[in-house]
Amino acid sequence: MSIKNNNFHQEIRLLINKEWRITVVRNSDTLLRVLREKLGITSAKIGCENGDCGACTVLLDGRPVKACLLLAVEIGDQAITTLEGLSDTNIQAAFIEKCGFQCGYCTSGFLLNAYAMLEKNPPADDKVQLQWAKSNLCRCTGYESIKLAIEQLLGNKDIDH
Amino acid sequence: MIASNFSYLRPHSLSEALSAYQDATQKNKIAIYYSGGSEIITMLRKNLIKADLLIDLKLVPECNQISLSEETWTIGSCLTLNKIAEHPSFKYPLMTEVIYTIADHTVRNTLTLGGNICGKLPYRESILPLLLVDCKMVVAEIGSTRLKSIPITELFNKRLKLKSGDILVAIKIPTSSLTASYARKRQEKNREWSIDYPLFHLVMTFENEKIKSAYSGVSSFPFTNSSVDEALNNFNNLIEERVDQALQAITTQIISDYLSSSEYRKAMLREAMIECMQALVK
Numbered sequence: 001m002s003i004k005n006n007n008f009h010q011e012i013r014l015l016i017n018k019e020w021r022i023t024v025v026r027n028s029d030t031l032l033r034v035l036r037e038k039l040g041i042t043s044a045k046i047g048c049e050n051g052d053c054g055a056c057t058v059l060l061d062g063r064p065v066k067a068c069l070l071l072a073v074e075i076g077d078q079a080i081t082t083l084e085g086l087s088d089t090n091i092q093a094a095f096i097e098k099c100g101f102q103c104g105y106c107t108s109g110f111l112l113n114a115y116a117m118l119e120k121n122p123p124a125d126d127k128v129q130l131q132w133a134k135s136n137l138c139r140c141t142g143y144e145s146i147k148l149a150i151e152q153l154l155g156n157k158d159i160d161h
Numbered sequence: 162m163i164a165s166n167f168s169y170l171r172p173h174s175l176s177e178a179l180s181a182y183q184d185a186t187q188k189n190k191i192a193i194y195y196s197g198g199s200e201i202i203t204m205l206r207k208n209l210i211k212a213d214l215l216i217d218l219k220l221v222p223e224c225n226q227i228s229l230s231e232e233t234w235t236i237g238s239c240l241t242l243n244k245i246a247e248h249p250s251f252k253y254p255l256m257t258e259v260i261y262t263i264a265d266h267t268v269r270n271t272l273t274l275g276g277n278i279c280g281k282l283p284y285r286e287s288i289l290p291l292l293l294v295d296c297k298m299v300v301a302e303i304g305s306t307r308l309k310s311i312p313i314t315e316l317f318n319k320r321l322k323l324k325s326g327d328i329l330v331a332i333k334i335p336t337s338s339l340t341a342s343y344a345r346k347r348q349e350k351n352r353e354w355s356i357d358y359p360l361f362h363l364v365m366t367f368e369n370e371k372i373k374s375a376y377s378g379v380s381s382f383p384f385t386n387s388s389v390d391e392a393l394n395n396f397n398n399l400i401e402e403r404v405d406q407a408l409q410a411i412t413t414q415i416i417s418d419y420l421s422s423s424e425y426r427k428a429m430l431r432e433a434m435i436e437c438m439q440a441l442v443k
Contacts, residue, residue, distance in 0.1 A: 008168065010169075027168060028205065029163075051264070051268050052356070065271055068202075069199040069203070069271055074171070076171075136267075
């Protein structure tokens with residue numbers, strides 16, 4: 001039996017940043033591992049691999065999810081967005097302007113989560129912001145600059161993100 | 162990463178899922194139903210459980226519905242907690258509040274109601290608001306073509322008493338249950354910026370002059386206790402006296418763990434019960 005479709009492996013196709021990608025995975029491979037190790041999409045970072053830190057956050061049909069807590073084989077036709085799929089967005093510009101990152105390890109997760117929040121809940125009040133932002137940890141910035149970056153966009157809510 | 166290997170199946174019907182489970186167990190394989198999967202993935206990664214086959218229920222239509230019929234809401238077990246809390250029509254404020262305390266917003270886009278209720282962790286907080294209403298659990302059983310609707314009071318005792326291979330399909334909640342006055346207190350070790358397991362989570366409702374209460378984190382399983390409620394409903398006594406008698410009626414061991422000693426947990430629970438009672442019984 002070929003490795004392509006034996007009991008423990010299968011060939012899957014994933015829609016990532018509007019592009020179909022085909023790869024063979026173990027059923028037990030998480031989406032995070034497949035993105036990074038099979039497909040070379042490394043913006044989603046390996047942090048805790050326990051669903052706590054948010055460094056692996058990607059968007060699934062526009063909703064933030066933690067890629068370490070999903071199996072690649074369960075994604076199906078859902079559209080995955082990684083940081084590589086965001087280009088010249090105002091959220092990225094705001095993070096640069098407000099210095100919303102230092103080492104950058106958490107930044108991908110924060111950007112995608114913030115992007116999804118702004119898409120879903122404009123304008124997001126403090127309570128909604130806090131609820132969403134609690135999903136991501138940062139050890140460098142102390143969060144204030146991240147908050148300022150997001151609030152800047154909430155203040156300019158008529159501008160495309 | 163998960164070091165072990167397993168087969169993976171995505172059935173499109175309950176009968177397909179049940180047959181797959183039965184087929185696997187007859188071959189002495191370990192089959193596990195997979196819903197949100199966050200707990201299963203974590204336990205597989207830590208080698209705390211083994212699986213030969215994961216049966217993903219997320220494509221089974223009956224597990225994904227949220228509908229209202231004859232004044233009863235039916236909530237599919239594979240719905241994510243966020244989908245339930247953010248549903249435009251289903252309004253159960255106590256349940257929404259409890260859901261918003263579980264994990265974090267991003268994880269709740271994966272966590273499912275059925276997965277949280279049937280999980281191995283001791284908290285399973287999403288069951289608390291269900292324990293206080295007259296809800297029924299819709300169960301699919303191996304060898305049966307019909308779904309069973311079982312009152313939660315008959316099915317839940319420390320955990321959902323499902324037989325091996327049974328599937329929790331959905332939860333039925335009558336609309337009349339959704340409007341009771343309620344109070345709630347979740348105590349974490351560190352309240353600021355806290356996504357953490359609780360020392361305890363207490364929920365109370367007050368309806369028809371009766372208090373009902375449910376607890377998570379106090380013992381190694383969520384529970385309600387009729388003797389506790391009886392003490393809380395003894396309106397001849399002051400609130401503090403009722404709470405002290407209610408605490409004495411808790412027969413399960415109050416746990417001591419890395420979050421808190423049992424003495425501290427009990428002391429904080431006492432304060433929380435008084436606070437909730439004062440809010441409810443003005």
